[in-house]
Amino acid sequence: MFSLNRSLAKSALRIHALPVRLFGSSATFFAKELQIEKTASPKPHPEYESLVFGRTFSDHMLEVDWTAAGGWGAPRIVPYHNLSISPASSSLHYALQCFEGLKAYVDDQNQIRLFRPEKNMERMISSCARLSLPTFDGKELLESLKKLLVLEKSWIPKARGYSLYIRPTCISTDTTLGVGSPQAAKLFIILSPVGPYYKEGFNPVRLFADDKNVRACVGGTGGYKIGGNYGGTIMPQKQAASKGFAQVLWLYGDRQYVSEVGTMNFFVLWKNEKGERELVTAPLDDGTILPGVVRDSILALARKEHADEMKVSERLFTIADLTKAIDEGRVEECFGAGTAAIVSPVKGIHFAGKDYIVPIDEKLNAGKFTSLLANKIMDIQYGRKPSPWSVVVQE
């Protein structure tokens, strides 16, 4: 399966006309060369109920260094530690940095599981290439990650909704202020135990459709998981929060196409203008949308298991299309989809001074289909339902 995904990653790179640096003498590091230095002072594990997303980190991290001259070194598992970074590093000046987010779960048989991790490896390679950071063989990073997870297994909370959030990151460590391809880089993985995004179960949110600030436009970098896509979203997000909205729903282009939520992709289940029942989300082909793993999984599940109930579309639609459909009572459900929140019901959208109410099933605290999808995906992630998407980490 993985070699297929590798070739998909390569073809994705080709589409974007980026150089493929997956093979060659120093084209990757190797998991078999992994060196392990264990911590002498393990930290106490936190009370998992009190976890705040992304604030607690496990005892160890993975690091691999690269230079243009010497290629990749050996991966190392080392105690979690601060990095020594030059103040001239282009990771701190020109946002030469990209990352991934995935999770490790413990199933009822006490096995460690990952959810479609090869998708994250593919996307990370694509992000690195876009920034002119070194690429590598995703299989080697995944194998190295698995060894880290086995060592850190005690840090994976064992309850539905809980998991160990995995943050692979690649930064330039080049020390020149010239704006150019980095000649040195560091790839690292840190691990953070996390609880359910909303402790009370589903927490339907209201989104603020921003008609002023734009996350990404055609020709930009919105389709890559790179730092520069995030920094600029915080101020608009704060402004939306100050008005009582959980997140920004990003629009783009003169026609104000609906794109995504920044931390989640966005889906609508509606009766479209043609009268068809349709699950719709923004398409990837104009490069403005992050190709989310949960997004892809929802599309695949809907196409495989719900094709008789709905049409499944990746296509452009505008905020005017959406608000008109809400006004006409044609919208059944809206939800966000991402690794952190998995599936997040949406109960309202604010646009141009007006609130639009999206239906929610009072008992489920979510739309029926939203709730169904969330459970289907969690069942796979926690190994309750057999699926090739769930990968057991061999210990």
Next chain:
Amino acid sequence: MFSLNRSLAKSALRIHALPVRLFGSSATFFAKELQIEKTASPKPHPEYESLVFGRTFSDHMLEVDWTAAGGWGAPRIVPYHNLSISPASSSLHYALQCFEGLKAYVDDQNQIRLFRPEKNMERMISSCARLSLPTFDGKELLESLKKLLVLEKSWIPKARGYSLYIRPTCISTDTTLGVGSPQAAKLFIILSPVGPYYKEGFNPVRLFADDKNVRACVGGTGGYKIGGNYGGTIMPQKQAASKGFAQVLWLYGDRQYVSEVGTMNFFVLWKNEKGERELVTAPLDDGTILPGVVRDSILALARKEHADEMKVSERLFTIADLTKAIDEGRVEECFGAGTAAIVSPVKGIHFAGKDYIVPIDEKLNAGKFTSLLANKIMDIQYGRKPSPWSVVVQE
């Protein structure tokens, strides 16, 4: 003069509806609290002829730390050193980082001079506010910088075209993976002696007008000097370089407006469609263009000293307008303007598979007006021509 610029900065912030955090108990640090720790091992100074931009750094740097709880600490001049940064720092994940670029010069009287440094302080505060990083009183940073420059005076090369490049930088040092306002930050300044951008004098360049990749769009962050505006430009820049072009000329919008070069703003001197001789550059009001200090200075100089020879416009124009004007022989000169290269003549533009030749005066190796402007600005920067723009640093 400076208080005026501060109030200008504030009004600029208001226009963008950003919170102003310039005053209050922890609203700034103070230059009078500066602590100095001198290096015990000064580095040898380089041969200035061999300098490569941004690779050599002086003995000391300035640092100031901030936390949401405690506000700003005291500024410190310390030996140049690597930073200890958490691998979870949002400066490395979400590009919570912004910077400035200005230069210090030594004049014929052996005085240190800065060129309109208050403009850089204003812009840095605007960039920090846009990223939800802490702001400060620009006068305090400038006073702290002056003390650093006095200490590092020996690092300022003493020859026309040479200078000490100053890189103020602000990064989040927050250690959470949640995408949100940083609760901790570090402001620092590093110094790099630099030579003339082109050793042989003017080196007219050919630009590749990119009709696929976009640097910034309306509603984005192109008007701020933040890391995220730079990382994504490197790959398109490499692609342009591989075709033999020095830089990318960025376009944006459905009509393909001419914007800037990324490291420089872009100017055209032409006979426009109405038959007027006009110096034109893209306007700032749609937020896609970096408000360059050299850009502003050129506009001011042209309006003050050349108003009888040309109309001076900040307005939108398209790549079609420009290529048509070149084809019709109406373009006199094109040039870029920025702190690094000062004024950089352009001898050609490539767009949609076609090369357009821009006239160059063979003797000057630049357009006449380009050459005149470059000399006027350098005369002010090096203190040869009295101007309120050139600020002497008192030792």
